[in-house]
Amino acid sequence: MIYGVKVIHTYSVGKDDRCFYEELILKVNADSFDEAYEKTEQYMRDCVCEYKNINGESVKTQAIEALDCFLAVDPEGDVQELYSSFSINDSSLPEEEYYRLITSPCGEKELRPLRNKEFN
Numbered sequence: 001m002i003y004g005v006k007v008i009h010t011y012s013v014g015k016d017d018r019c020f021y022e023e024l025i026l027k028v029n030a031d032s033f034d035e036a037y038e039k040t041e042q043y044m045r046d047c048v049c050e051y052k053n054i055n056g057e058s059v060k061t062q063a064i065e066a067l068d069c070f071l072a073v074d075p076e077g078d079v080q081e082l083y084s085s086f087s088i089n090d091s092s093l094p095e096e097e098y099y100r101l102i103t104s105p106c107g108e109k110e111l112r113p114l115r116n117k118e119f120n
Contacts, residue, residue, distance in 0.1 A: 002072040003028045003036035004083030007044065009064050013113045014057040020106070020114055025083045033069050040066050052117045059114055 009022040026043065030036035050060040072082045089098040 001030065001032075002080075002082070003030055003033065004070040004072055005036055005040045005066055006068040006070075006083060006085060007040065007064060007066050009047065010062040011059055011114060012062045013053065013059050014055075017062075018113065019062065020111075027072075027082055033071070036069050037066055040069075053113055054115045054117050054120050055113065056117070057113065059116075 005026045005028050007024040007026060009024065011020045011022070012018065013020065026040055028036045028039050030039055044064040044066065047064060048061045050058060053059050068083075068085060070083045070085075072080060087102060089095055091098060093101070
């Protein structure tokens with residue numbers, strides 16, 4: 001069976017430990033939810049890293065957490081749903097601001113501190 005597993009990687013950058021959050025949806029072949037989580041946990045252990053960015057600052061994995069697991073339904077035609085998640089605004093933020101925050105990934109400029117010096 002195919003599962004979608006939602007994972008959040010948290011990275012810290014530099015002396016001030018500025019945090020970046022990376023959301024991943026992993027496609028995992030497994031026989032059960034438990035096995036999908038086990039495979040994901042092994043994958044996450046292999047993803048822990050530390051490196052220097054293009055500014056010479058240290059970038060390190062601060063935390064990795066599997067948040068959810070979803071059984072992917074059989075494909076119908078050319079489309080297969082791999083993951084689905086709902087959220088609700090329980091914060092004091094206005095709906096427009098909340099929506100912007102959950103739908104606005106970082107751009108090139110914001111991601112610059114995560115660039116690995118070795119690959120630039």
